[in-house]
Amino acid sequence: MEILNVKDLKIEFNLSGHRKLHAVNGVSFSLNKGETLALVGESGSGKTTTALSLMKLLPDNGSIVEGEILYKNQSVINASAEKIRSLRWKEISIIFQGAMNALNPVLTIEKQLMDVIMHHDHLEENEARIRAEELLKMVEIDVTRLKQYPHQFSGGMRQRVMIAMALACNPKIVIGDEPTTALDVMVQAQIFDLLERLKKVLELSMIIITHDLSILGDTCDKVAVMYAGEIVEYGEVQDIYCHPKHPYTQKLLSSYPVIGGKKALPESIPGIPMDMTQIPVGCKFAPRCHKAMPICFEEAPIQKVENGHRYFCHLGGESL
Amino acid sequence: MKPLLKLEHIEVKFPIKRSLLEVIRNTPQKLVHAVNNISLEVAEGEILAIVGESGSGKTTLGKAVNALHDSDVVKGQITFNGQSIFDSKGKLLPEYRKDISMIFQDPYQSLNPKHTIEKIIAEPLMIHKVTKDKVEMRNLIIEALNHAGLSPGESFLNRYPHELSGGQRQRVVIASALVLNPKLIIADEPVSMLDVSVRSDILRLMMKLREEKKISYLFITHDISLAWAISDHIAVMYLGTMMEYGKADEVIEKPLNPYTQALINVMPKMHVRRNEKRVLLKGETPNPIDMPSGCSFHPRCPKAQSICKNVKPMPDWDKHGHMNYCHFNEEASHE
Ligand SMILES: Nc1ncnc2c1ncn2[C@@H]1O[C@H](COP(=O)(O)OP(=O)(O)OP(=O)(O)O)[C@@H](O)[C@H]1O
Ligand SMILES: Nc1ncnc2c1ncn2[C@@H]1O[C@H](COP(=O)(O)OP(=O)(O)OP(=O)(O)O)[C@@H](O)[C@H]1O
Ligand code: SF4
Numbered sequence: 001m002e003i004l005n006v007k008d009l010k011i012e013f014n015l016s017g018h019r020k021l022h023a024v025n026g027v028s029f030s031l032n033k034g035e036t037l038a039l040v041g042e043s044g045s046g047k048t049t050t051a052l053s054l055m056k057l058l059p060d061n062g063s064i065v066e067g068e069i070l071y072k073n074q075s076v077i078n079a080s081a082e083k084i085r086s087l088r089w090k091e092i093s094i095i096f097q098g099a100m101n102a103l104n105p106v107l108t109i110e111k112q113l114m115d116v117i118m119h120h121d122h123l124e125e126n127e128a129r130i131r132a133e134e135l136l137k138m139v140e141i142d143v144t145r146l147k148q149y150p151h152q153f154s155g156g157m158r159q160r161v162m163i164a165m166a167l168a169c170n171p172k173i174v175i176g177d178e179p180t181t182a183l184d185v186m187v188q189a190q191i192f193d194l195l196e197r198l199k200k201v202l203e204l205s206m207i208i209i210t211h212d213l214s215i216l217g218d219t220c221d222k223v224a225v226m227y228a229g230e231i232v233e234y235g236e237v238q239d240i241y242c243h244p245k246h247p248y249t250q251k252l253l254s255s256y257p258v259i260g261g262k263k264a265l266p267e268s269i270p271g272i273p274m275d276m277t278q279i280p281v282g283c284k285f286a287p288r289c290h291k292a293m294p295i296c297f298e299e300a301p302i303q304k305v306e307n308g309h310r311y312f313c314h315l316g317g318e319s320l
Numbered sequence: 321m322k323p324l325l326k327l328e329h330i331e332v333k334f335p336i337k338r339s340l341l342e343v344i345r346n347t348p349q350k351l352v353h354a355v356n357n358i359s360l361e362v363a364e365g366e367i368l369a370i371v372g373e374s375g376s377g378k379t380t381l382g383k384a385v386n387a388l389h390d391s392d393v394v395k396g397q398i399t400f401n402g403q404s405i406f407d408s409k410g411k412l413l414p415e416y417r418k419d420i421s422m423i424f425q426d427p428y429q430s431l432n433p434k435h436t437i438e439k440i441i442a443e444p445l446m447i448h449k450v451t452k453d454k455v456e457m458r459n460l461i462i463e464a465l466n467h468a469g470l471s472p473g474e475s476f477l478n479r480y481p482h483e484l485s486g487g488q489r490q491r492v493v494i495a496s497a498l499v500l501n502p503k504l505i506i507a508d509e510p511v512s513m514l515d516v517s518v519r520s521d522i523l524r525l526m527m528k529l530r531e532e533k534k535i536s537y538l539f540i541t542h543d544i545s546l547a548w549a550i551s552d553h554i555a556v557m558y559l560g561t562m563m564e565y566g567k568a569d570e571v572i573e574k575p576l577n578p579y580t581q582a583l584i585n586v587m588p589k590m591h592v593r594r595n596e597k598r599v600l601l602k603g604e605t606p607n608p609i610d611m612p613s614g615c616s617f618h619p620r621c622p623k624a625q626s627i628c629k630n631v632k633p634m635p636d637w638d639k640h641g642h643m644n645y646c647h648f649n650e651e652a653s654h655e
């Protein structure tokens with residue numbers, strides 16, 4: 001069952017001197033109940049911006065200029081302020097990028113959890129305290145540690161606290177923006193394992209934002225690969241790993257060494273990411289694409305669809 | 321072959337500042353056991369990867385090799401080119417500073433934002449009084465920039481770090497590490513801050529320098545697949561202890577140590593395996609202030625027996641130079 005649908009979303013940021021930065025350029029995807037979707041792409045590709053827009057949390061200089069976001073078939077973009085308040089945290093919540101390092105150092109974990117709960121849910125203090133305890137149990141932290149301060153928590157535990165905060169109001173969708181980026185592999189595996197179990201128990205849908213393609217197989221069902229504010233390829237993880245169609249996805253995947261495979265230095269992608277204040281004609285990836293043809297610089301490719309696997313390229317998805 | 325760098329029984333213990341009260345009460349000085357009894361060799365032109373999780377002591381070990389710690393926190397012997405790096409009075413041999421250099425993790429923090437690229441790279445040349453001649457100095461800088469793949473080097477001299485991309489900044493860091501023609505580079509997570517698509521350029525550059533200039537690397541990383549892809553040997557660290565050492569392929573494909581085995585089991589592998597069973601270690605790495613008794617890994621080790629709690633293992637070397645720090649040596653039995 002579809003719970004979220006995003007159509008042709010375009011987001012711009014106003015820069016000084018009347019310049020505009022086109023951060024998201026026509027993004028479309030949907031999310032089913034119980035499903036995990038990954039938004040992957042390199043720095044600046046528009047992952048965080050896309051995610052923030054789903055809760056209408058864009059920075060002041062950013063705005064949605066086109067498109068539609070439907071949560072349970074209702075428009076988020078045109079929703080009243082009151083509607084948005086009842087959507088944020090209660091329906092869709094987010095674990096912000098880097099937030100585990102932004103916990104307040106002088107307040108206990110308990111106080112910070114309770115503040116979040118009381119702020120969103122208008123609970124009394126003692127109810128909030130009980131809820132904080134429940135949440136901490138849910139993320140498998142010993143409740144005796146509630147009175148401790150962030151510096152007494154390891155990175156992995158702080159991220160668990162962030163997960164607890166995101167779950168505070170029983171949301172249906174949880175967005176994790178780079179939830180394990182600064183963590184060690186073992187801690188990362190523990191966090192993904194926890195998320196997977198929470199997802200089942202709480203019947204959550206999730207959007208995992210990451211720049212790391214190697215973790216997709218551990219976490220998600222569907223993958224949307226972003227480049228320069230566009231989803232250039234979308235499909236089941238298995239298909240993205242085994243039959244990537246877009247040259248960018250193909251190159252990106254070959255940037256990772258694969259143990260058991262050929263022992264060689266991984267590949268790199270020449271050139272630099274696009275300047276997002278300009279919109280080129282043609283395919284945005286063309287200047288860096290190893291397969292680009294003259295038409296790629298002249299016309300934007302249209303979407304090709306094969307069994308739910310979608311990509312934008314003038315070529316037919318031939319392998320590398 | 322004679323090793324270029326030889327470490328014997330290196331220990332680094334940082335004293336923890338005591339409060340006045342603790343001093344008055346004469347409570348014992350607590351120590352952070354950051355690096356415990358590490359012995360290693362690096363040959364000329366070799367890449368040795370040091371892998372381990374955050375806090376396992378990788379940077380501390382790298383800094384010990386670079387003689388950056390106060391001498392009283394470091395124990396053990398460091399030999400470079402057959403010579404102890406300290407003279408009989410405990411003073412660092414002056415040539416050593418030129419023979420090694422260190423690349424730090426963060427290309428954003430390791431460059432002074434107020435200095436031009438030229439000034440940044442000139443600094444090591446000035447410190448070591450390589451030349452007084454302005455033209456010669458500039459030529460050395462340009463050469464280093466070209467070597468680091470920033471060409472033409474001239475065009476970068478007057479630029480500032482903020483005008484460069486992350487990948488270009490890391491190349492500047494490499495250029496300044498190269499300018500003194502070192503024999504060994506300690507590269508501490510040199511690509512982990514960069515997007516994957518530019519990582520390989522930096523790695524390729526490092527490999528090229530090893531081919532052309534026979535530079536050796538101590539390559540510090542938390543990324544096991546990367547360590548496997550680029551290094552000759554791998555040393556796996558946990559809580560300051562070297563748990564396993566050997567040829568890169570052997571350590572990754574036939575890991576002997578339970579910690580290495582667990583790491584390799586959980587690391588992301590670029591295939592769908594959400595329903596596969598994984599060996600998750602329980603709990604968290606203990607604090608290196610209160611080191612566990614016996615084998616430091618015993619509280620979390622899936623194979624631990626009572627001996628592990630009571631007795632420190634001895635490093636167990638097989639005839640191929642594969643070392644396992646463990647009381648048990650299961651994999652080795654099928655040889
Ligand atoms: N407040 C802002 N004002 C102007 N530009 C912005 C703002 N926030 C983001 N951008 C720009 O929008 C683009 C998309 O940024 P976004 O943060 O969504 O990328 P991302 O994919 O999340 O990257 P990262 O992996 O680095 O977090 C980038 O070019 C970024 O510089
Ligand atoms: N100057 C210092 N004083 C006290 N403790 C220190 C000092 N430097 C490092 N430590 C401690 O020594 C241990 C090893 O730290 P180190 O920085 O070497 O780890 P690392 O393996 O490089 O980790 P990371 O991957 O996070 O960089 C840690 O517990 C750290 O907190
Ligand atoms: S459309 Fe052309 S430039 Fe764009 S990805 Fe396909 S081949 Fe490359």
Ligand SMILES: [Mg+2]
Nearest residue numbers: 047048049097
């Ligand atoms: Mg982001």
Ligand SMILES: [Mg+2]
Nearest residue numbers: 378379380508
């Ligand atoms: Mg370090």
